[in-house]
Amino acid sequence: MHAGYSLDASRLTAIGDERFAQGRLDEAMSAYRQALSLSPGFGAARAGLDAILERARTPRPNEHLIALLLEGYADEGANWDALGWGAAHQLVVGWPKSATPAEMAGNGLLLEFLRKSLNRDATLERHLVALRAATARLLLQPEPSPAVVALAAAIAQQAWQNEYIWPDDPAVPDGIAGAMYRPQPQPQPDALEERRLAAELPELAPITDAVSQSVAAMYEANPYPRWTHLPRRPTLDVRASLQRDFPHARAVDFETPLAVLMPGAGTGQHPLLVASTYDNVEVTAVDLSRTSLAYGKRMAARHGVGNIEFLRGDILDLPRLGRVFDHVECVGVLHHMADPRAGLLAISAVMRPGAFLRLGLYGEGGRKIVEKARRDIAAARIPPTLEGLRDFRRRVMGGDLGRLAGLTAWEDFWSASLLRDLCFHVQEHRFTIPRLRAFLEGSGLTFLGFEFNAGSAHRAVAEADPIALYRARFRNETTLSDLARWEQLECEKPALFAGYAFVCQKD
Ligand SMILES: C[S@@+](CC[C@H](N)C(=O)[O-])C[C@H]1O[C@@H](n2cnc3c(N)ncnc32)[C@H](O)[C@@H]1O
Structure with missing residues (x-):
């Protein structure tokens, strides 16, 4: 049972999880709702x-779902990213033919969505851009209604979240209307606070590697990702859970609190989730970018997460810390180093024997379209500025780069920092399984296995269930950790992996 919650809430959530896995979503929903009515703060039921x-998904707007989405937006512990997908769908199917700002200002779901979720739907973006223009026109008339002003504020909040990636309109002046289009000249209090925090961050060592310097400059300009809230999740004993998922791992007892290292911490979204949900941990978040870390530090204070420290530095310099860690998570980072293996060796050098390392790396097979995009961007000389990013999107979403329209299915298409990271990166390596084998060889780390549901950035449904394929094919290899066999499967199905998320253990 989860500490502090009723047995019934735990049991009902377990029933919900079981029904969910069977695809019986109505029954799962009812079980989770009953669990939440008994224990409103129960993270596992909320997540379900x-x-x-x-x-x-419904062909027409569904009042019951809309009420549940609004309930979710009223709950600080709900996952507003997840709710955003369902809310966007309800808004699209219910969008009036000739939507006016006065009418849409009364749509509670729209206002909550704009304030709390990042839009990732192309149809809805078209509606919202038209609504923004109509709202700006009303704001420029004398005495706009308070409801329209509130709608404009919600659109401005969305624009802040997407980092002003929608097209600008220079005819709209700065001020309350202009805030829906571009950053305003006066910095916001949060930005001022981040500047102060950035200047105070402790530094591991000066950044000297040339690629690290240019990667740092990129993330100073576009800290990744901009995020707004921390969902409530059930507490997790991370070592016990990995030991369950990979029973062939060596069992080693560690003292708590676990020292957890998060290299390439970005703006702190992943590290804060780890610090707030993993049982009994102290997190050290390291990154090249002061601006990114300062964002994370501000969010840690806002969410009352105290078991985390932020440190500016290069992964290459981790051994200078003179400390060892019991657990490491490094997702979306090493493929941005000049020599990813040098990064891996630096991480391995600061891991205690028996510690787990969770890694996420780009895969060649899953990024074909991104590769094409990078070539097109280079050929068309599109700069990685806000103007360049907007121009690229316009051309992809209906212009001469329509062959890249598949990019709109990627979660990272929808804000400036996400898109820059996805298609305009200054340094990117892509792995294949043979490259992965060479990468791990002699690193002091043993490959335990892949993780297939851990935060893939690509929302397209996988071509096939890799685990089922592996099991059916190699019945005698039950650990699913033989990279040579995975290589065989990947040769047959080159799109098997969207990317490589996997776990290793320090020898
Ligand atoms: C794509 S972001 C990922 C952020 C975070 N891990 C996440 O998943 O949200 C990559 C981050 O890795 C950091 N990074 C890249 N190379 C690094 C290095 N050599 N040392 C430290 N951080 C690095 C960048 O500054 C950036 O914040």
């Missing part, structure tokens, strides 16, 4: 309900 609301 959010996962259903994320997937719910």
Whole structure:
């Protein structure tokens, strides 16, 4: 049972999880809702309900779902990213033919969505851009209604979240209307606070590697990602859970609190989730970018997460820390180094024997379209500025780069920092399984296995269930950790992996 919650809430959530896995979503939803009515703060039930609301699709607006989405937006612990998918769908199917700002200002779901979720739907973006123009026109008339002003503020909040990636209109002046189009000249209090925090961050060592310097400059300009809230999740004993998932791992007892290292911490979204949900941990978040870390530090204070420290530095310099760590998570980082293996060796050098390392790396097979995009961007000389990013999107979403329209299915298409990271990166390596084998060889780390549901950035449904394929094919290899066999499968199905998320253990 989860500490502090009723047995019934735990049991009902377990029933919900079982029904969810069987695809019986109505029954799962009812079980999660009953669990939440008994224990409103029960993270596992909230996460289950959010996962259903994320997937719910109806041909017409559904009042019941809309009420549940609004309930979710009223709950600080709900997953507003997940709710955003379901909310966007309800808004699209219910969008009036000739939507006016006065009418849409009364749509509670729209206002909550704009304030709390990042839009990732192309149809909805078209509606919102038209609504923004109509709202700006009303704001420029004398005495706009308070409801229209509130709508404009919600659109401005969305624009802040997407980092002003929608097209600008220079005819709209700065001020309350202009805030829907571009950053305003006066810095916001949060930005001022981040500047102060950035200047105070402790530094591991000066950044000297040339690629690290240019990667740092990129993330100073576009800290990745901009995020707004920390969903409530059930507490997790991370070592026990990995030991369950990979029973062939060596069992080693560690003292708590676990020292957890997060190299390439970015703006702190992943490290804060780890610090707030993993049981009994102290997190050290390291990154090249002061601006990114300062964002994370501000969010840590806002969410009352105290078991985390932020440190500016290069992964290459980790051994200078003179400390060892019991657990490491490094997702979306090493493929941006000049020599990813040098980064891996630096991480391995600061791991205690028996510690787990969770890694996420780009895969060649899953990024064909990104590769094409990078070539087109280079050929067309599109700069990685806000103007360049907007121009690229315009051309992809209906212009001469329509062959890249598949990029709109990627979660990272929808804000400036996400898109820059996806298609305009200054340094990117892509792995294949043979490259992965060479990468791990002699690193002091043993490959335990892949993780297939851990935060893939690509929302397209996988071509096939890799685990089922592996099991069917190699019945005698039950650990699923033989990279040579995975290589065989990947040769047959080159799109098997969207990317490589996997776990290793320090020898
Ligand atoms: C794509 S972001 C990923 C952020 C975070 N891990 C996440 O998943 O949200 C990559 C981050 O890695 C950091 N990074 C890249 N190379 C690094 C290095 N050599 N040392 C430290 N951080 C690095 C960048 O500054 C950036 O914040």
